[in-house]
Amino acid sequence: MDLGYILNQLGEERERYFGAVAPPIVQSSIFAFPNVEAMREGFRDELGEHVYTRGNNPTVEILRRKVAALEGAEDCLMFGSGAAAMSAGVIASVAGGDHVVCVARPYSWTRAVLKDLLGRFGVSTTFVDGTDTGNFEAALTTRTRLIVLESPNSMTFEQQDLAAVAALARARGIRTLCDNSHATPLNQSPIALGIDLVAHSATKYLNGHSDVVAGALCGSSALIRDVFRGPYMTLGAILAPHDAWLMIRGLRTLPIRMQRIATTTTTVLAFLEGHPRVRRVYSPRASDNPQLGLTERQLAGASGLLTIELATDEVAAVERFCDGLTRFLMTVSWGGYESLAFPVCAVFPRDAPLRPPQGVPLNAVRLSIGLEDADVLVADLEAALQRL
Known part of the structure; x- marks a missing residue:
């Protein structure tokens, strides 16, 4: 799928909205059904159907498809901030008593959700120098369920060898989550290197105009549905339709x-x-x-x-x-x-x-x-x- 198609056409079914070149902002919070059975079907798949904008909104769905395609992912969820996207990816991956390994200098709110929030509920985290893959391996325990990466990070720009860390994790059944905000999907493809979940502070380069706060989380359909059923719907940190429309416009350039x-x-x-x-x-x-x-x-x-x-x-x-x-x-x-x-x-x-x-x-x-x-x-x- 070529880049121009993703940015200018993917997800934009113009015949459904009068042939308008720019997609409409579907501002509605709720969507009506013709009968009880249709409504029942909608509730069975709130990610795939339009029931309530807190779950799936048509304008946000266009953006989801574009960002997923840019990352080479099967699906994507859009959030009200990058911190929300990272937090949802983490929360969906661990339970009480589990262990996480994270790079030493993550974004401050990534550290906060790992150490301050989840630490209160029995999730422990080891922070390591991620420039050496061996440090990840040395920190693993039988309780490790997630490795959190940020490559490059956003202040001193340390990187991790994503393919090596992904291979290490997959061999042990451990999930990987990488913040790709710095590089953008144009300059780095974590999923192609074996990473499971990729997050963005979409406030940054993806939007590019300093007028939207947004986050994205990309991965396989199964993982994204897992996140959707869990922290996404539970915490409600959604992206508003108007902000999604601004992001679609920002992505064009x-x-x-x-x-x-x-x-x-x-x-x-x-x-x-x-x-x-x-x-x-x-x-x-x-x-x-x-x-x-x-x-x-x-x-x-x-x-x-x-x-x-x-x-x-x-x-x-x-x-x-x-x-x-x-x-x-x-x-x-x-x-x-x-x-x-x-x-x-x-x-x-x-x-x-x-x-x-x-x-x-x-x-x-x-x-x-x-x-x-x-x-x-x-x-x-x-x-x-x-x-x-």
């Missing part, structure tokens, strides 16, 4: 957005790697990345995320740099059309130590490269770096 972002990021990365006021650049494609070989083997292309560690040990200097940026908006998240800067120090009190016992140093700033011209962004970074 995913390939050209990612191509432009990758080209610009290559220029920005080269500038930052050679700058005397930048101590280190974190990126899957940084020249000193010890996983560069894995990057070239596993990632088909680049995204726009990179983190710089500034050549200063003073938080005040980091603040001067960030406050001096005019083309990078200072905010959370990433993956939109606009370039963004996220200073790690903003999360901590002013008197916090520069290097916390765990985590990223306070002189680190994550950048998300958008659709601006590369020379404009380089000039803005140069001007801000002079403020150090």
Whole structure:
């Protein structure tokens, strides 16, 4: 199935809605039946039928089909956030007394659902350095039911050898779940490498316009039905039809957005790697990345995320740099059309130590490269770096 067909035609049965090129927003919360037997049939398969938008909505269904096809999956569920998608995938995979192995630096809310929420109900988690597949194997127990991956992660971009971890897990009957938000389905295909479930913060590149909060979970039909019957319907963290429509529109330009972002990021990365006021650049494609070989083997292309560690040990200097940026908006998240800067120090009190016992140093700033011209962004970074 070619990319253009997925983005522009798949799921869009235009003869059902007057030949409209853009699909309608089916805003209805409920759907009527002609008789009791038809309603009974609807209840037998709420994922496949339209009964209640909390289960399956026609506009959201179009989006589900597109995202599933992009990931090479049989099916997909859309959620109200990426955190909801990851949480549903985890909750559907474990029970009290089970054990999970997770990468050491997952997204903060992935850590929260594993450690803080499920920890209260007898699920234990071991966090490991995922850059070495042997660490996963060493952490497995007879109670391990799930391995949680995030490759690359969204701050320092460590990767896991997905094919190797998938083979390890399958040999032991353990489910795997990978956050693929950073790479997008265009640059990495975890399911093709043997991963069972793939999650996205669809807020990021899939939508691409910083106007929707959404999540996606992809996998086999059997696994997705399992998630649907469990946490999806129970917790109700659904995506609204209007947001699904915005995401369908955002997906249309995913390939050209990612191509432009990758080209610009290559220029920005080269500038930052050679700058005397930048101590280190974190990126899957940084020249000193010890996983560069894995990057070239596993990632088909680049995204726009990179983190710089500034050549200063003073938080005040980091603040001067960030406050001096005019083309990078200072905010959370990433993956939109606009370039963004996220200073790690903003999360901590002013008197916090520069290097916390765990985590990223306070002189680190994550950048998300958008659709601006590369020379404009380089000039803005140069001007801000002079403020150090």
